[in-house]
Amino acid sequence: MRVLKINTLFAFVLVPLLILAYTSVGQIRYFRTPASTLKPDTKLAFMAVSEDSIANDTLFQIRSKEGYPMAYFRKIRTSVCFDNKCRLLKVNLYWTSTGRYLGFDLPKGEFLSKAEHKPFTPAEYERMSDLLADPLSPLATLSYAELAPHVKLPDKGNEVDGVSSATAKNVLEYVVEGAAYTTYKMWHVVYGSTQADVTRLTEKSLSPDFILTILESPDLTDKIWALNHIRGFVPLTPALQNSLLGFISPTDYNLAERAIQAFGAGDLQSNAIQQALFTKFNKSGYALKKLIVGKFKEAPVLDEQVKKTFAESLTSLNSELISNVLDLFRKHKVTDADTCRLVAQLLTNRNELIAQKAFAYLNATPVRDTLIEMQMKAYKLKK
Structure with missing residues (x-):
């Protein structure tokens, strides 16, 4: 051109x-x-x-x-x-x-x-x-x-x-x-x-500040376009990060989903971003919770505080989210005793599906802990 x-x-x-x-x-x-x-x-x-x-x-x-x-x-x-x-x-x-x-x-x-x-x-x-x-x-x-x-x-x-x-x-x-x-x-x-032609020309001029101006548009399609042109197009500045987090809300699933996807693996190297994203997990409904757990799989290393808080929340999640969190732990090779003890608490859950998922996770995890071994043995005897 x-x-x-x-x-x-x-x-x-x-x-x-x-x-x-x-x-x-x-x-x-x-x-x-x-x-x-x-x-x-x-x-x-x-x-x-x-x-x-x-x-x-x-x-x-x-x-x-x-x-x-x-x-x-x-x-x-x-x-x-x-x-x-x-x-x-x-x-x-x-x-x-x-x-x-x-x-x-x-x-x-x-x-x-x-x-x-x-x-x-x-x-x-x-x-x-x-x-x-x-x-x-x-x-x-x-x-x-x-x-x-x-x-x-x-x-x-x-x-x-x-x-x-x-x-x-x-x-x-x-x-x-x-x-x-x-x-x-x-x-x-x-x-x-x-x-x-228009979109190609605009893409050549993208910057974090320009994206921020488009995100202020009253038109939903403009917002979606801007969210789709962050990852791989512009660096995530603190102002842009805050704007993305603001879109992660139960009020508009489409915007929230696009905002979550705008975070790249490189952005998730930051423990602060991981922790900020997890705060949105606690305030979200099931559909967004599922997306956020999936996003953490892209992190190079799972933040210790995020890992701990995910583990502590296991007993309050539904069976599918528990499965998703356990998959996240597998992805990041989480094998520490503290996390596994929290997973072991699920072995006595009244929902047999949850108990089975917890046992499968522990059985595939190379952890040596007397208490966990006793709980797993008790679960097998119950079967």
């Missing part, structure tokens, strides 16, 4: 227009929630590697004064035809730094149109923006022919809109009526290869 440098500052209008759709004098803009509210400062241009039918392959990146990518946009210029009468679609499509659809605007005096070149109404612009914001739209798998199956398409790649033949009924839910192909074209540009 070749960078085209633009040295002049760019008076970008993104921040004032972020949330609400509106029409200013002669210009139409519809924007959604940004990933970050830092002020845009400069603009860079990149040669996109997009493989779509749009002639203009320049992807513009908007940066904050800190050098963080704030948003991207691409100038779309393509023909859309109505009953073989074509007009040029001129629209600028925007993405957030995480690749999420951000919005669109049209050059001054331009408008989107439908059958017989009728301009969109405000409600139709809002609907278009809502449709473009749906990454799971069935438009992803539909072909042009399925939009209006009775329309004969031109031979040389010109695009038509579903006018002569009604748009297929099962498609109307996913398009602006009378502008099926316009909707289809814009949606596929938003979620096509340009979106991958």
Whole structure:
């Protein structure tokens, strides 16, 4: 991807227009929630590697004064035809730094149109923006022919809109009526290869502080994107560590799961991080407890305090978590007498499954302790 440098500052209008759709004098803009509210400062241009039918392959990146990518946009210029009468679609499509659809605007005096070149109404612009914001739209798998199956398409790649033949009924839910192909074209540009260009460019600018700004986004998908771009991308600073721990909460499993997975084996070399993670274990429900135990298997060495506290909690856990903790101890070759004595207490548990798991662990552990040996002998006699 070749960078085209633009040295002049760019008076970008993104921040004032972020949330609400509106029409200013002669210009139409519809924007959604940004990933970050830092002020845009400069603009860079990149040669996109997009493989779509749009002639203009320049992807513009908007940066904050800190050098963080704030948003991207691409100038779309393509023909859309109505009953073989074509007009040029001129629209600028925007993405957030995480690749999420951000919005669109049209050059001054331009408008989107439908059958017989009728301009969109405000409600139709809002609907278009809502449709473009749906990454799971069935438009992803539909072909042009399925939009209006009775329309004969031109031979040389010109695009038509579903006018002569009604748009297929099962498609109307996913398009602006009378502008099926316009909707289809814009949606596929938003979620096509340009979106991958956006994320690749953003990944080149990642830093702990930049990740922190994205984690403050009110949008869940932005948060998930940021959590997925910590491990293997940026070092875990104290501020980022605290932010991750804050996401490990029963209130949102998806965020908590991603935050737990963001800790790498190298991070778990720190006893302080292991201990902080264990405090979350005590405050979590079953599903998160299971994930946290699994995460400790990645630690190069299990912290002594964490090991002790896990062992002391065994009698209060359910059978599956007990099994998970014992697997954790096996992974870290825990064979000290103090831990094994706590495991041996499970031999008298009324749940036979738990008692069996405890015996299997002790039987496979090379520990020499008279008390434990007596307890194991008593368990076998009971059988």
